[in-house]
Amino acid sequence: MQYWDTSALLKLYVAEPDSSDFLQLLADTGAPILTSAVTAIELQCALYRKEVAGDLKEGGAHHAFQKFQADVTKGRIVNVPAGDDVSAASGEIIRSAYSGRRPVMVRSLDVIHLASAVVSGSETLVATDLRLREAAKRAGFTLAPAG
Numbered sequence: 001m002q003y004w005d006t007s008a009l010l011k012l013y014v015a016e017p018d019s020s021d022f023l024q025l026l027a028d029t030g031a032p033i034l035t036s037a038v039t040a041i042e043l044q045c046a047l048y049r050k051e052v053a054g055d056l057k058e059g060g061a062h063h064a065f066q067k068f069q070a071d072v073t074k075g076r077i078v079n080v081p082a083g084d085d086v087s088a089a090s091g092e093i094i095r096s097a098y099s100g101r102r103p104v105m106v107r108s109l110d111v112i113h114l115a116s117a118v119v120s121g122s123e124t125l126v127a128t129d130l131r132l133r134e135a136a137k138r139a140g141f142t143l144a145p146a147g
Contacts, residue, residue, distance in 0.1 A: 001078075002144065003034045003117035005110075006042040007128040009077075013043070013064040014050060018128075025126065025144060033126075036086075036116040037079045038109060043068055080116040089115035097135040106135040114139055 011022040026033070047061035056064070071077045080086070093114045097106040106114075110132040117125055118139070125141040127133055133143055 001031045001034050001120070001122060002029055002124045002126050003080075003113070003120060003122035005035065005113045005125070005127040005129065005132060006039050006046060007132070008126040009033070009035060009039060009043060009068070010046050011128075013067055014047065014056065021145060022126070032075055033077045034080055034117070034120045034122055035077060036113050037082050038112055039079070040068070040072075042109065080120045082112055082116065085119045086112060086115045089118045093118070093135065093139055096138045104131055104135045104138065106131055110135060114141075117141065 008022055010016075011019040012026065044061070044065050047056065047064050050056045051058065051061040068077070072079060090111050093111050094106070097104040097111075110129065113127075113132065114125070114136055117136075123142055124144050125133070125136040126144045127136065136143060
């Protein structure tokens with residue numbers, strides 16, 4: 001199964017220029033999406049930011065978040081709990097990101113996403129955030145979309 005971070009999941013609920021690519025990626029896999037339990041909070045914040053910025057009509061954030069929650073309820077999206085196993089996996093992600101001549105200035109929520117992907121057994125990370133993608137490469141993930 002693929003692990004999707006919030007930057008990728010957002011494209012399933014809000015029309016963005018590359019949303020169709022992510023919808024196709026989802027259709028091609030046919031399996032449930034794995035994501036962190038913290039994604040719901042991140043996604044809700046991103047949706048309301050878009051509404052306040054005028055990218056969504058009034059009530060659009062609430063409606064889109066309800067669709068996300070319905071997908072979780074239906075098992076299309078599976079939340080990986082942020083427990084002790086994720087905390088334990090975080091240390092290696094952090095060391096990997098900050099090591100070497102060109103450290104990746106990874107953020108704490110990115111580390112939670114990567115550690116959740118490790119704990120879930122995912123080999124592919126679907127994300128658009130460049131720092132997260134770079135840290136994921138260092139951690140040995142295959143990236144989607146490719147490129």
